[in-house]
Amino acid sequence: MSQLVRVQNFMLSADGFGAGEGQSLEAPFGHAEDASVKLPADLGAWAFATAHWPGRTDGAGSLGLDDYFTRDFARNIGAEIMGRNKCGPQRGPWENLDWQGWWGDDPPFHTPVFVLTHHHRPSFTLSDTTFHFIDAKPADALRQAKEAADGKDVRIGGGVATVRQFLDADLIDTMHVAVAPIEIGQGERLWTSPDELLDRFHLESVPSASGVTHLLFWRR
Numbered sequence: 001m002s003q004l005v006r007v008q009n010f011m012l013s014a015d016g017f018g019a020g021e022g023q024s025l026e027a028p029f030g031h032a033e034d035a036s037v038k039l040p041a042d043l044g045a046w047a048f049a050t051a052h053w054p055g056r057t058d059g060a061g062s063l064g065l066d067d068y069f070t071r072d073f074a075r076n077i078g079a080e081i082m083g084r085n086k087c088g089p090q091r092g093p094w095e096n097l098d099w100q101g102w103w104g105d106d107p108p109f110h111t112p113v114f115v116l117t118h119h120h121r122p123s124f125t126l127s128d129t130t131f132h133f134i135d136a137k138p139a140d141a142l143r144q145a146k147e148a149a150d151g152k153d154v155r156i157g158g159g160v161a162t163v164r165q166f167l168d169a170d171l172i173d174t175m176h177v178a179v180a181p182i183e184i185g186q187g188e189r190l191w192t193s194p195d196e197l198l199d200r201f202h203l204e205s206v207p208s209a210s211g212v213t214h215l216l217f218w219r220r
Helices: 041-048 065-072 138-149 160-168
Strands: 005-013 017-019 077-083 113-116 124-126 129-134 153-158 174-180 201-207 213-219
Touching: 005 041, 005 065, 005 160, 017 160, 041 065, 041 174, 065 174, 077 138, 077 160, 113 138, 129 138, 138 153, 138 160, 153 160
Parallel strands: 005 153, 005 174, 077 113, 077 153, 113 129
Antiparallel strands: 005 017, 124 129, 174 213, 201 213
């Protein structure tokens, strides 16, 4: 079986935004134009409610369609590539090496993670996840991630700019995007319409009882 490059459980607003403006330590997803929008809660409510949301330990949560996608998040994933903005709010040189991400001592990745950055930082390991910091174009980053994945798939984890980079380089095989029924109005936008990708991908739209719509893309 060939290695796939996948986007999995990527969360967007109905107007195509994956985050608001003004990312900070206190607000990892930034803020929205409308103060009533609570990021990331409104984007991710469908996933946070499921039984298999990573890190859930209370034995509760919903089953069904949404839970299928949270269960699928880690299936056959051997490595992840993410942008620096997903890793943390710092910009420029890494001045605070004590900062090791938003996820605490046990990140939800459980694979090697390659963080795209123009500034060197030594690798570090938390639990069973090792973070490598690389200054690389998408094709080179993917080569390194595929080697580390040992035959399994590579997940492009985001944020928006990173997914866009890999789409523009035509390196993504399948993509699952969960579109929440909210509008943000400004911030980091993946698309104006998912139809923009139909020249390269098939698309199936699957509505869920939670109100989110799951968009499934696969190569033509």
